Amino acid sequence: MKKKKIGVYICHCGGNISDYVDVEKVRQAVEGEDIVFLAKTTMFACSDANQREMVNDIEANGLTSVVVASCSPKLHLLTFRNVSQRANLNKYTYVHANIREQASWAHSDNKIGATEKAIHLVKAAIAKANYAEALESNKVKAQKSVAIIGAGVAGMKAAISLSNKDCEVILIEKEPFVGGRVAQWNSLSTTTETGKEIVKRLYDDLITRDNITICTNSEVISNKGSVGNFTLKIKTTPRYIRQSFHPEDLTRAIEVCPVSVPDEFNFRLTQRKAIYKNYPGEYPQTPVIDIKNCTRCGACEKVCPAVDFNEKEEITEITVGSVLMATGFDPYTPGYGEFGYATSENVITLPQFKRLIDEQSGTLVYKGKVIKNIAYIYCVGSRQTKGDNTYCSRNCCTSTIHAAVTAKSKFPDINNFHFNRGLRTYGKQEILYADSLRSGDIYLQSYEDGLPTVTIEGNKTIVKINDILTNGKEIEVEADLVVLVTGMVPRADNKVGTLFKLPKGRDKFYNEIHMKLRPVETVIDGVTIAGACQGPKNIAESVNSALSAATKSYSIISKGELESEPLVAIIDQDKCTWCGACEKACPFDAILKVEDKGKIVAEINNSVCKGCGMCAPVCEPDAINVTACSSTEIMSMIDTLV
Amino acid sequence: MEESLKSICYDALVIGAGIAGGEAALNLANTGYKVLLVDKELSVGGKMIMLSKVFPTLDCAACITTPKVSEISRHPNITIFTGSEVSNIRKLSDNEFAAKVTKKPRYVHVEDCTACQLCEKACPTSVRDQYQFGLIGRKAAFIPFSICSPKAAAIDIDNCTLCGACERACPTHCIDFTMETETIELHVKTIIVATGFNLFDPNNMPRYGYGKFKNVITAMQMEREIAPTRPYHTILRPGDGKVPDRIAYVLCVGSRDASVGNPICSQICCMYSIKQAQLLMGALPMADVTIYYINIRSFGKGFEEFYQQAKGMGVNFVKGKIGRISEKENGNLILRYEDINKGKLQEAEHDMVILSTGVLPNKGIDGLFENETLYLDEFSFVGQSDKLASPAKTSIGGVFVAGAATGPMDIPDSILSAGAASSEAISYIIQHA
Ligand SMILES: Cc1cc2nc3c(=O)[nH]c(=O)nc-3n(C[C@H](O)[C@H](O)[C@H](O)COP(=O)(O)OP(=O)(O)OC[C@H]3O[C@@H](n4cnc5c(N)ncnc54)[C@H](O)[C@@H]3O)c2cc1C
Ligand SMILES: Cc1cc2nc3c(=O)[nH]c(=O)nc-3n(C[C@H](O)[C@H](O)[C@H](O)COP(=O)(O)OP(=O)(O)OC[C@H]3O[C@@H](n4cnc5c(N)ncnc54)[C@H](O)[C@@H]3O)c2cc1C
Ligand code: SF4
Ligand code: SF4
Numbered sequence A: 001m002k003k004k005k006i007g008v009y010i011c012h013c014g015g016n017i018s019d020y021v022d023v024e025k026v027r028q029a030v031e032g033e034d035i036v037f038l039a040k041t042t043m044f045a046c047s048d049a050n051q052r053e054m055v056n057d058i059e060a061n062g063l064t065s066v067v068v069a070s071c072s073p074k075l076h077l078l079t080f081r082n083v084s085q086r087a088n089l090n091k092y093t094y095v096h097a098n099i100r101e102q103a104s105w106a107h108s109d110n111k112i113g114a115t116e117k118a119i120h121l122v123k124a125a126i127a128k129a130n131y132a133e134a135l136e137s138n139k140v141k142a143q144k145s146v147a148i149i150g151a152g153v154a155g156m157k158a159a160i161s162l163s164n165k166d167c168e169v170i171l172i173e174k175e176p177f178v179g180g181r182v183a184q185w186n187s188l189s190t191t192t193e194t195g196k197e198i199v200k201r202l203y204d205d206l207i208t209r210d211n212i213t214i215c216t217n218s219e220v221i222s223n224k225g226s227v228g229n230f231t232l233k234i235k236t237t238p239r240y241i242r243q244s245f246h247p248e249d250l251t252r253a254i255e256v257c258p259v260s261v262p263d264e265f266n267f268r269l270t271q272r273k274a275i276y277k278n279y280p281g282e283y284p285q286t287p288v289i290d291i292k293n294c295t296r297c298g299a300c301e302k303v304c305p306a307v308d309f310n311e312k313e314e315i316t317e318i319t320v321g322s323v324l325m326a327t328g329f330d331p332y333t334p335g336y337g338e339f340g341y342a343t344s345e346n347v348i349t350l351p352q353f354k355r356l357i358d359e360q361s362g363t364l365v366y367k368g369k370v371i372k373n374i375a376y377i378y379c380v381g382s383r384q385t386k387g388d389n390t391y392c393s394r395n396c397c398t399s400t401i402h403a404a405v406t407a408k409s410k411f412p413d414i415n416n417f418h419f420n421r422g423l424r425t426y427g428k429q430e431i432l433y434a435d436s437l438r439s440g441d442i443y444l445q446s447y448e449d450g451l452p453t454v455t456i457e458g459n460k461t462i463v464k465i466n467d468i469l470t471n472g473k474e475i476e477v478e479a480d481l482v483v484l485v486t487g488m489v490p491r492a493d494n495k496v497g498t499l500f501k502l503p504k505g506r507d508k509f510y511n512e513i514h515m516k517l518r519p520v521e522t523v524i525d526g527v528t529i530a531g532a533c534q535g536p537k538n539i540a541e542s543v544n545s546a547l548s549a550a551t552k553s554y555s556i557i558s559k560g561e562l563e564s565e566p567l568v569a570i571i572d573q574d575k576c577t578w579c580g581a582c583e584k585a586c587p588f589d590a591i592l593k594v595e596d597k598g599k600i601v602a603e604i605n606n607s608v609c610k611g612c613g614m615c616a617p618v619c620e621p622d623a624i625n626v627t628a629c630s631s632t633e634i635m636s637m638i639d640t641l642v
Numbered sequence B: 001m002e003e004s005l006k007s008i009c010y011d012a013l014v015i016g017a018g019i020a021g022g023e024a025a026l027n028l029a030n031t032g033y034k035v036l037l038v039d040k041e042l043s044v045g046g047k048m049i050m051l052s053k054v055f056p057t058l059d060c061a062a063c064i065t066t067p068k069v070s071e072i073s074r075h076p077n078i079t080i081f082t083g084s085e086v087s088n089i090r091k092l093s094d095n096e097f098a099a100k101v102t103k104k105p106r107y108v109h110v111e112d113c114t115a116c117q118l119c120e121k122a123c124p125t126s127v128r129d130q131y132q133f134g135l136i137g138r139k140a141a142f143i144p145f146s147i148c149s150p151k152a153a154a155i156d157i158d159n160c161t162l163c164g165a166c167e168r169a170c171p172t173h174c175i176d177f178t179m180e181t182e183t184i185e186l187h188v189k190t191i192i193v194a195t196g197f198n199l200f201d202p203n204n205m206p207r208y209g210y211g212k213f214k215n216v217i218t219a220m221q222m223e224r225e226i227a228p229t230r231p232y233h234t235i236l237r238p239g240d241g242k243v244p245d246r247i248a249y250v251l252c253v254g255s256r257d258a259s260v261g262n263p264i265c266s267q268i269c270c271m272y273s274i275k276q277a278q279l280l281m282g283a284l285p286m287a288d289v290t291i292y293y294i295n296i297r298s299f300g301k302g303f304e305e306f307y308q309q310a311k312g313m314g315v316n317f318v319k320g321k322i323g324r325i326s327e328k329e330n331g332n333l334i335l336r337y338e339d340i341n342k343g344k345l346q347e348a349e350h351d352m353v354i355l356s357t358g359v360l361p362n363k364g365i366d367g368l369f370e371n372e373t374l375y376l377d378e379f380s381f382v383g384q385s386d387k388l389a390s391p392a393k394t395s396i397g398g399v400f401v402a403g404a405a406t407g408p409m410d411i412p413d414s415i416l417s418a419g420a421a422s423s424e425a426i427s428y429i430i431q432h433a
Helices: A023-031 A048-061 A073-086 A100-104 A111-131 A153-164 A180-184 A195-206 A247-256 A299-303 A350-359 A396-410 A427-438 A495-499 A539-557 A581-585 A631-641 B019-030 B061-074 B118-122 B165-169 B219-226 B269-283 B303-313 B411-431
Strands: A006-011 A036-042 A065-070 A095-098 A138-141 A145-149 A168-172 A212-215 A218-226 A229-236 A314-320 A322-325 A329-331 A347-349 A373-380 A415-420 A442-445 A453-457 A460-467 A473-479 A481-486 A488-490 A527-529 A561-564 A569-571 A591-596 A599-604 A624-626 B004-009 B012-015 B035-038 B078-081 B084-093 B096-103 B126-128 B137-139 B182-188 B190-193 B197-199 B216-218 B246-253 B288-293 B316-319 B322-327 B333-339 B344-350 B352-357 B359-361 B399-401
Touching: A006 A023, A006 A048, A006 A111, A023 A036, A023 A111, A036 A048, A048 A073, A048 B061, A065 A073, A065 A111, A073 A095, A073 B061, A095 A100, A095 A111, A100 A111, A111 A631, A145 A153, A145 A314, A145 A539, A153 A168, A153 A180, A153 A195, A153 A212, A153 A539, A153 B411, A168 A218, A168 A314, A180 A195, A180 A350, A218 A495, A229 A322, A247 A299, A322 A539, A347 A350, A350 A396, A350 A481, A373 A396, A373 A460, A373 A473, A396 A415, A396 A427, A396 A481, A415 A460, A442 A460, A527 A539, A539 B019, A539 B411, A569 A599, A581 A591, B012 B019, B012 B182, B019 B035, B019 B061, B019 B078, B019 B190, B019 B411, B035 B084, B061 B078, B096 B190, B118 B137, B118 B165, B190 B411, B216 B219, B219 B269, B219 B352, B246 B269, B246 B333, B246 B344, B269 B288, B269 B303, B269 B352, B316 B333, B333 B352, B399 B411
Parallel strands: A006 A036, A006 A065, A065 A095, A145 A168, A145 A322, A168 A212, A322 A527, A347 A481, A373 A415, A373 A481, A415 A442, B004 B182, B012 B035, B012 B190, B035 B078, B190 B399, B216 B352, B246 B288, B246 B352, B288 B316
Antiparallel strands: A138 A561, A218 A229, A229 A314, A329 A488, A453 A460, A460 A473, A569 A624, A591 A599, B084 B096, B096 B182, B126 B137, B197 B359, B322 B333, B333 B344
């Protein structure tokens, strides 16, 4: 082996490292090592100026490998690999040492110890660099197509954006109709357009495009492969109604259907038939038969020839380069008795209230009673101190005030009482709050330790609060209607997230790679997240994230070819005895059972293997090595550490 | 001055190189488009590069901004003009805009400058440092700040006495007083406006004593005091250099206040104040930190938890609007406020006060356009023509907007907005090819 010439850079990280680790001492400790050609300290290793200096050093001195001791490799492994590459070094010869999270931050109470540990970590990295080999990355062909899961505003906007970029799109929606939640809203805050109009506008655009395939009533049921080539199976449940139909026949068919089930579109405020459409202008325009609730009585078939119970479930297989997840949210369902929910006739949720005021005109009536006093109780299911939902749902304050203002202009006799926990009409939405105050709405506030109470006395519903805005005075309102401002929670059905192994955050929404800088990418290469499935958002915010995700998905596949990491497991098939332990340990199904020279052995599927190394330690005969983490490299590191 | 006239072509022009403009430029460049990124300042990075740590992750801002900046400045598809302004934008057709770019002289040849700082040492003239928000001074020959990009000196010609000391001190002879303003004629297919925001000037609110009482500073100044590249290397109050131990934050300064002409909420100041409070509690374990607020707006992902964490650490939250601030002889400050919970007027003494100033529009962006009108919204932010369904579209086809130029926005929202603007711009180029 030719003797290595290693360059070592030790970063101050402004002060993040050098406040606790004596970086100069670290430098001196490694400077004398035989294979270390140069050792330097730097204020910010990642700064442009230092990167240039590193390139110069490598080229001028013919360094064979570089070690940077700085922050977590999650932040900067790629940065410095790229530096090596720019200086014509194989980028896999680069070795990273983390002395910020692992030394300075972990031991901020012990400067001497932190320095000592940093020295060990850097020495171990140097030992690894001594054995680091040049590797070539694999090239994979990437499909220039994207599957979008969920056709709410986020999914629809992402589809249009990708279609504009000449990219093939398959838009998969599990409901029979597109639009997601926005189709359920009429009037919206900060615009005169209704939710249904926005959905119509987007749908009209979608269907003019040859490169978008819309699959409604469809779900992804399996996923194989990885970035560049995801092979998905899509199950499509039939509508049981042929596309060419006579509208009058169908109206008749809906009339004669004897089944009545709670209407989820109206949040169970009303009932619907088994053959249905949620609203007249809904897309696609063909109604659907809800086969789970249909009794097959055949009444509809008799009046409408377009009904066809012979339509069959279909399974389609597609291969796409990237997957964009836009499955949205569920409104929080309050627990039994939570602020009188389900125990009082007069208690409903915000989404129900929105549907209610949309459906009515003249006077506001609920369950036969004319409504005058409305109490809104904020933060139900959000900002919990007892439950799991510690987060704020971001847009319910604005949505509630908007609904209250809308209701008041439609039904001028009502009085609005807002039992809130500090209003969050951030940004320009503040204007709406001012409007509501001007129209005479009353605001009462408490903290988390003094939440309002709802009591039922006969057919009266009383909401009580110790209002902090009036010096803690107890105030009660006899409410004809109590509206629980329910927040956003992740979709209850997460089968599709599990298929892609998408990680979730503390709030159980899908988690991004980096909250600040990479909010639409996930740790699963090639899978992006958009809209409210990543966390509560209003429409504009959902669209921004959808277009961002579309851009990221597009930039992954637009070149038609991908570089994949050469970090994979390698099996020494002579040593392998096929015990199957590795197959069980692998989280990515990358291990195949094959026959080689008359012997059953394990083989690695390189395009799926992530090089995570889970298989190596379970292999009894020690037949597995992982590139860039070979036993020689790891042992040499351990030797310097102990 | 004689102007040289050159003409250049790019696919896209991005005006403003803050985090929004930078992200938008990268998205375009990574998809193969040639981008010209123009910023009027001497460095790219906008406000973010000046911050300490960022809420709610407490990532060090410099550590996450510099690699972005470095990616931008190295990208083969991105050309950067700092110290430059765009004007006279004309739409010639659906896929062609013309504009004038004015490159002000830096009086330093950036390629040759090694940032050795010898010119700084030699320069006899000291002025207030705008990049440290006036906390300390700098020379007239200076490197803007330690992590600036490009990392090169510049001559502040307005304050320079032309003594020539820097020129003599410079070992690479890169200082050149003969540099002139360059005017370049630019042709592009699409434009992204990412000109960011301005901060409310608390001098417009005399009752808080900013500018008069030395120990009343702004949150941006506090960002600099707690940044890793901080000017004093510790936290102290500017009046007498004492380490403060009773610190107050005044929220909504210049926001939610029709009397100063800004009725909207600035969306970021609650959170950045909570962040600073946490950092101060870490740096000065003995200090008391009190936040005076109207409502705490911790609405984003992880924000409410961050607020609760601050409470748990012992940050004192008081619901009340500050009426006025007065100064004691020892430099301490008396805050008069209405304590909402107690329902009465109160006074409290603090030894340092931080004003959490709000977000204002960067006015006059519409003036850059010549033959078409860029509409502004009622608050003078860049107007959105399809607010909900296409938030990045403006009143001019082919011109898109990103980041805080459309309204108050934190970093993740700026990144998403930049993603949307670049997506629209890419679609626009392809559709109008
Ligand atoms: C009461 C209330 C009022 C609101 N008012 C406003 C307002 O006035 N203004 C405003 O801007 N915003 C408002 N919003 C927010 C708005 O509803 C959301 O921003 C928006 O719905 C988010 O869009 P999305 O596409 O991310 O998710 P969704 O609208 O939830 O759409 C997701 C789609 O994905 C589908 N899906 C889910 N799982 C799967 C799967 N496994 N396979 C296939 N498809 C799947 C769903 O069926 C759905 O069609 C309000 C929200 C609430 C709760
Ligand atoms: C004190 C403080 C603390 C903060 N802390 C946080 C935090 O912890 N976390 C967080 O998420 N957010 C934080 N923010 C918010 C964050 O700064 C903004 O979200 C972000 O800077 C917005 O980026 P931008 O690119 O849109 O605008 P800017 O950062 O304002 O960038 C705009 C750029 O455009 C340039 N420009 C302007 N006009 C022109 C022109 N005419 N020609 C050429 N160039 C021009 C400017 O020089 C600037 O470089 C904080 C803000 C403040 C004030
Ligand atoms: S947006 Fe308002 S109502 Fe919704 S959780 Fe946050 S504070 Fe509560
Ligand atoms: S974010 Fe907070 S401090 Fe800033 S204006 Fe809004 S309420 Fe006031």
